[in-house]
Amino acid sequence: MNEHIDTLEPAILWRHFRTLCNIPRPSGHEAALVAQLIAWAESRGLSHDRDNFGNLRLRKPATVGHEQAPGIVLQGHLDMVAQAASGSAHDFTRDSLDTYLEDGWLKARGTTLGADNGLGVAAALAVLEDDELVHGPLEALFTLEEETSMGGALNLAEGWLEGRYLLNLDSEDRGQVYIGCAGGADINVSAAFATSSLREDExxxxxxxxxxxxxxxxxxxxxxxxxANRLMSRALVELAEFSPRLVSWSGGTLRNALPREAQASLVLFDEHVSIARQRLAAFEAQIRDELRDTDPDVTLTLGRGNAESALSVTDSRQLIAVLDAAPYGVERMSAAVEGVVETSNNLGVVQLREGRFHLCALVRSLRDDAVIMMEQRIRGLFALIGATTVAENAYPGWKPVPEAALLARFCSLHETVTGRAPEIKVIHAGLECGILGAKYPALEMISFGPLIRGAHSPSERVEVESVGEFWQVLKGLITELAAPASV
Incomplete structure (x- = not known):
């Protein structure tokens, strides 16, 4: 499947990405891909090992004469975000991706593409395969469960990696190099509510x-x-005067993806249904105007449902109120790095079923203390309704070191290869570099990659031309680092 990928250049890289498209690899289901990579490594005489968590390392000795060059760790994560368009029957645990080319971009029909971070993994494999490339000692580190918990990086064995430089291949902008990133934590909120049967006039x-x-x-x-979760809370606030009772709520599927859809079942008195429809029609017109430049196809529909029981009016009102008051979106822009978000919160997943409520939010910040403060705010807010809040899977940010020698050599090489200097950036996303740097403080690290848009959504796509440029820069940097640094 996906034979058209074999027509793309550089072929040595794209054929590995085709393998990644054909093998299902959502977070937590990377075993088949790991087995394939181990078999491939053994077929090429490459050594391999795994740590206790299951992270995979492949190694290749230096080119003869370059054994004393500093070691390089090529790093990416094997898992991908599993997001499908509404109505798609795609099973990410069983089905291959169905990719296609359109106007110079590679896309997937109705699903995420997995270019994040499949192209970084493919590039590392291509480096290991390229026997004409001059290089020092190479390690390729492939981590697990990055998209759901950063589990692979958080549980990475210490004292395992041997390289001096780490090239994280998980960035998504052409002509840019990243030297810092946000840290973050999952904020999980849970509560249980009593339910009661519907009345005849509800x-x-x-x-x-x-x-x-x-x-x-x-x-x-x-x-x-x-x-979608914030819009749902706003819609329900519009109905507050009619004393709705909540039955269920299902919004979003991943804490690190902006939720595209949400459904809520509710109960109203028969006499209020007609006016509620009018109120929601007006609200739909409002949000369509509000989001006309970002989400022009947003819809709100109200139909008949089925329910036997619902929360009380009081519990429903309070739950809706705290969800509507919860911090969401950009909290603060960075004062230190112009144009970069410092702190944010995503109301990623909201579930209410049979009286049991769960919220999974993802707080990100360039400041670790700001993550803690945001968690405290959320904890305090939801304590008002008796909910329990737990912060999990916290990971540190990656502090920029703009004077690093690796960055200087990359910038010089990038300008030589592409004819332009790269933009040096800090990213409001959770690269694994912060975690890896805490475990291996002597590592010098940078992150770069091809041009990817729409990551974590079914509109994910990669610009084919940018992959060729990414490959040339990566190969050039590896060869550059195999030579002694100029004095």
Whole structure:
């Protein structure tokens, strides 16, 4: 499947990406890909090992005469975000991706493409395969479960890696190099509510919000796109005077993706249904105007539902109120790095079923103390309704070191290869570099990659031409680092 990928250049890189497209690899389901990579490494005589968490390392000795060059760790994560368009029957645990080319971009039909971070992994494999490339000692580190928990990096064995430089291949902008990133934490909120049966004069309704673009909860958080969970809370606030009772809520599927859809079941008295429809029609017109430049296809529908029981009016009112008051989106722009978000929160997943409520939010910040402060605010807010809040999977940010020798050599090489100097950036996203740097403080690190847009959404795509440039820069840098640094 995906034979057309074999027509792309550089072929040595793209054929590995085709393998990644054909093998299902959502977070937590990387085993088949790991087995394939181990078999491939053994077929080429490359050594391999794994740490206790299951992260995979492949190694290749230096080119003869370059054994004393500093070692390089090529790093990427094997898993991909599993997001499908509404109505798609794609099973990310069983089905290959269905990719296609359009106007110079590679895309996937109805799903995420997995260019994040499949192209970084493919590039590392291509480096290991290229026997004409001059290089020092090479390690390729492939981590697991990056997209759901940073589990691979957080549990990476210490004292395992041997390289001096780490090239993280998980960035998504052409002509840019990243030297710092946000840290973050998952904020999980849970509560249980009593339910009671519907009265004869109550009607069950189903409220649905859809048509949103979604996107990456770090890279796209500042773009003003709609968040289905926040829009749902706003819609329910519009109905507050009718004393709705909540039955269920299902919004978003991943804490690191902007939620594109949400459904809520609710109960109203029969006499209020007609006016509620009018109120929601007006609200839909409002949000369509509000989001016309970012989410022009947003929709809000209200239909008949089915329910036997619902939360009380009081519990429903309070739950809706705290969800509507919860911090979301950009909290603060960085004063130190112009144009970069410092702190944000994504209301990623909201679930209410049979009285059991769960929220999974993802807080990101360039400041680790700001993550803690945001968690405290959320904890305090939801404590008002008796909910329990737990911060999990916290990971540190990556502090920029603009004077690093590796960065200087990369910038010089990039200008030589492309004819232009790279932009030096700090990213509001959770690269694994912060975690890896805490475990291996002597590592010098940079992150770069091809041009990817729409990551973490079914509109994900990669510019084919940028992959060729990325490959040339990567090869050139590896050869450059195999030679002694100029004095």
């Amino acid at each position: 009607a069950a309704l189903e409220l649905t919000i859809g048509g949103l673009i979604g996107g990456h909860s770090g890279l796209d958080i500042h773009r003003g796109r709609g968040n």
